[in-house]
Amino acid sequence: MTSTSLSADEVRKAVQQQAGKLLSQVAGFVGVRTVEIGLRLGLLEEIGKHTEGITTEDLARQVGFDPFYVQVWCRSAYAAEVLELAENGSYTLAPYMDKLLLDQDFPGYIGGLPLVIIQPEFFDRFGDNLPSGKQIWWDECSPEFIKGVSGTGQPFYTRLIPAGLAKVSGLSDRLEQGARVLEMACGAGIGLIRLAETYPKCSIVGVDGDAYSLKLVSDKLVEAGIQERVTLVESTLEDIQDAEEYDMVLINISMHECRDIEKVTRNVRRALKPDGYFIISDFPFPDSTQACRTVPARIMCGIQFFEALIGDQLLPTQAYVDLLGKHGYRNVGAFDLTPVHAVTYGQK
Numbered sequence: 001m002t003s004t005s006l007s008a009d010e011v012r013k014a015v016q017q018q019a020g021k022l023l024s025q026v027a028g029f030v031g032v033r034t035v036e037i038g039l040r041l042g043l044l045e046e047i048g049k050h051t052e053g054i055t056t057e058d059l060a061r062q063v064g065f066d067p068f069y070v071q072v073w074c075r076s077a078y079a080a081e082v083l084e085l086a087e088n089g090s091y092t093l094a095p096y097m098d099k100l101l102l103d104q105d106f107p108g109y110i111g112g113l114p115l116v117i118i119q120p121e122f123f124d125r126f127g128d129n130l131p132s133g134k135q136i137w138w139d140e141c142s143p144e145f146i147k148g149v150s151g152t153g154q155p156f157y158t159r160l161i162p163a164g165l166a167k168v169s170g171l172s173d174r175l176e177q178g179a180r181v182l183e184m185a186c187g188a189g190i191g192l193i194r195l196a197e198t199y200p201k202c203s204i205v206g207v208d209g210d211a212y213s214l215k216l217v218s219d220k221l222v223e224a225g226i227q228e229r230v231t232l233v234e235s236t237l238e239d240i241q242d243a244e245e246y247d248m249v250l251i252n253i254s255m256h257e258c259r260d261i262e263k264v265t266r267n268v269r270r271a272l273k274p275d276g277y278f279i280i281s282d283f284p285f286p287d288s289t290q291a292c293r294t295v296p297a298r299i300m301c302g303i304q305f306f307e308a309l310i311g312d313q314l315l316p317t318q319a320y321v322d323l324l325g326k327h328g329y330r331n332v333g334a335f336d337l338t339p340v341h342a343v344t345y346g347q348k
């Protein structure tokens, strides 16, 4: 039916429906900013300590903030369904918000997302560079952004190590018995520490092309007292030269960033011992534009803004399956751990 054949009432309803789609996006933006402020300024954490509820006046007193502003923030957090409000006027965290937003070790932790998505590296710089197509790289990203990415990567590691890896036949035994492991694009080092702590008999190498991230890792390794078991190498993945060295090569939310993905896949195969495992943990981007209208896909479409800035795009899982098959890996397979987290694996 064309718009000319619609009655005036039908047109009014259709316009309202379309306006609702736009306005729900604006409401989502308000919610993201509200959560981000609550996380950054410790309001959510403080409310979480008061399971019996806390009034805005008491909350303001506890955190030492302006009571009027605190009240405005609480109302918006309630509107976003992050807080609950009792009849006596006290607020509590809504169910499971403590886990989802505050518990960094929870496998479904998503508290890193609001903090990173508001960084200028996502939308501001994309908008600035959109006319020219000018690109950036990690060494032009702020420390806040790198910290934010690491916070977003953390639940990927929590899901992967050890439960996700245990789904790959034979891999857990090899790691538990003591293996040599390479983590490519190790970033700020959360994965290296998880691997070292989960598999105490393993020796681990972390490679990344960004010197600032490696400095963060090196401080963390000393703090965790595991600097002897983890070696750090500053290199692009395209330049890894090792041969028959590793029982497992792992890469978390970074395989899509390779400048030359074919070369990196060849490098990994050469670097693996016979029967060694290549594990790609990444976002499963939909394989068609038509499949992008889901909540996970919409978030991944947002991530694509930053990926565009650094000259790549997230890929569908099938692209990794095909890549490993093409390069002669055996026992290739893939599974989803969540709607935004897939694991692809293969053996040399």
Ligand SMILES: C[S@@+](CC[C@H](N)C(=O)[O-])C[C@H]1O[C@@H](n2cnc3c(N)ncnc32)[C@H](O)[C@@H]1O
Binding pocket: 138, 149, 150, 151, 153, 154, 156, 184, 185, 186, 187, 188, 189, 190, 191, 207, 208, 209, 210, 213, 235, 236, 237, 238, 251, 252, 253, 254, 257, 258, 259
């Ligand atoms: C999205 S971050 C992920 C970091 C870490 N794996 C995590 O999950 O927290 C991507 C990392 O890959 C590194 N990287 C991207 N492309 C690279 C390349 N071609 N060679 C070496 N490192 C690269 C960046 O420096 C950055 O630290």
